[in-house]
Amino acid sequence: MTTTAPLPHRRASSPTRRSPVVRVARWSATHPWRALTLWLTLVVGAMALMAVVPTQSMSDDDYGVGESGRAAEMIRDANLESAPGEVVLITAESGVLERTAADQAYESLRAGAEGIAHVDAVGPPTWSEDRSAMLVPLTLEKGVDDLDATVEALQASTAEVAEGNPGVDIAQTGGESIGTQIDERVGEDLGSGEARSLPITLLIMIVAFGALTAALIPVALAFSCVLTAMGLYAVASALIPDSGTVASVILMIGMAVGVDYSLFYLKREREERRKGASTIDAIEIAAATSGRAVVVAGVAVIVAMSGLFLTRDTVFAGLAVGAILVVAVAMVGSVTVLPALLAKLGRWVDRPRIPLLWRLNRRIGEGGISKRLIRPVLARPKTSLLVSVGLLLALSAPALGMKLHEGTIDTLPQELPAVATYHDVQRHFPAERPTIEVVARADGNATEVGRALDDLATRAQAEGLASDAEPVAVAADGRTSVLRLTAAGADGEQANEDAVSELRDTAGPAAFDDLGRVEWALGGDVAATMDSQDNQRGALPLVVGFVLLLTLVMMAVVFRSGAVALLTTGLNLLSVGAAFGVMTLVFQNTWAEGLLDFTSPGFVVDWVPLFCFVVLIGLSMDYHVFVMSRVREGMRRGLSTRLAVEYGVRETASVVTSAAAVMVSVFAVFATLSMLEMKQMGVGLSVAILVDATIVRLVLLPAALVLLDKHLGSLRRPERTREVVPAA
Known part of the structure; x- marks a missing residue:
């Protein structure tokens, strides 16, 4: 049976040499107005760039890989590419299309389309075999970079003709029309995601802190990181264009990690102030502990996302650049502008208080619930390890039958x-x-x-x-x-x-x-x-190996322990496997169609698992690094491994729970959007984070650390450079 022991008393020391994270945080805390001005300049400048430099979208040339890409290049070199086109379908409301009505509608369509810029020709109509429909081809000019205005004008003309011919149904479609409507829907989804995720995140922060100012800081900082990253990506898109989903990814990951990083830092600063530290000292201690964990976690996400460049695919490259930018901005903001805000606000960060929530948080205390949950795990580590691993393997099993396929017309919102x-x-x-x-x-x-x-x-x-x-x-x-x-x-x-x-x-x-x-x-x-699918299959071993190897090396360097590095990799793979298993169960079957409002295509869109893999490997490091840092802190103060593990989980329980709630809620919002890729990504990411913050953090990790006691001696070694040591 374990008991909760206080940490050996240790006075805060003045370090002879501070780490860069501590030095930056101290400068920001002692020069808050300068730090805040620099951050606002960055945010406003990035938004100005976004307004001046439009984000470049991918063209058909950017999608080409393999033999099909070579064929497309040969066709372009010979100027033999097909001209873009649209078609207008004319049918009868009653099912029988009269020739006179159809011909009249055709003449109206031709007259309206011929006066629109970049419309090359209106072809002769084609009748279906049963004479129930007429198809009118519209050929657009080749070599025009942007046909959006032309397509909008054609749609308006088609709608006008439809109003003037009430006896028939007239509708327009084609690659350009579908692309335009998809872009509009993505924009609507993005706005919907923002509108839902912001209030949900704010509500979670209010519950976590019990004070309005403390709750607003992480949300506001995360949103500013999203805006900044979007502005920076607008410039980067000149080299790596947008496939149409980068903005959604920036919002989803930016809100998740932006709130998490601020939450880690802010929680530790408040904790040290409650122990009696001054505001500046509390900021410096938070930088030396949580700030360092944030940097390690942020670098881990960036390293994981960089693995997507090995695919040599423009779609993945754009997603990687967007995610890397927003994570880097969030990491920088949490160790620069956040200390400045905390220094200016001081103890006012806990005002105004929400009376009921504030008292409830104080009564529960740090880790009050998790302390009770973890004790049975520490008492029976082998049993806990076997049961939790068995559960995650069971969740992962359906992933063995995962079918991958590129998105088709059936994976688009069918109501368009x-x-x-x-x-x-x-x-x-x-x-x-x-x-x-x-x-x-x-x-x-x-x-x-x-x-x-x-x-x-x-x-x-x-x-x-x-x-x-x-x-x-x-x-x-x-x-x-x-x-x-x-x-x-x-x-x-x-x-x-x-x-x-x-x-x-x-x-x-x-x-x-x-x-x-x-x-x-x-x-x-x-x-x-x-060819796109073959390219992904070929790149998959490279990406997986690259990401796992580099994160393994990172953990070995940060914690100076091969056992911790291997444990980290194993836990990450179990979380990812569980997420993929749930994705397969949900989207390759029909039982969840009504719940998530989609029609099952019988497969998972091919790029989603690979992207989710690198994101999850990076994001799962957030909690892992944060918890392990506290475990190491306890071991360095003389606690046994069992007590150090209990201390680490107890002291991080509230912040990890709050951070996980934010991530799960943000990703779950994306599971409700209309684009199937976003639904699949939202389900996969939210399941993995939920598993990571519960089964992995409360059961697997503590049980494994206790069983690896003899291999964790390196965690007790002191830092090579002296840091601020928080007083007990």
């Missing part, structure tokens, strides 16, 4: 008009399906290459690899030719991927091998999806 119309177009016109492009480049034998492509088109249609083929397009110099095939299946069907594999492995080589020196490649929508 352009998405709904796209499904209607596919139903009435099966030829409107993904494309497969075969491009060949040769010198001097263009006729033979063209004949080979024609034969390939015939074979592809005869064997069911394609449903239709366009005439072969030849570049002006005669060196490059392109065959465009229409996939046999709808978007996302396995048959399309099987067709690409057959064309690449068998039909393509048979068509070109006898022609001598011919460079050819197969690309298009389906091939690009497959």
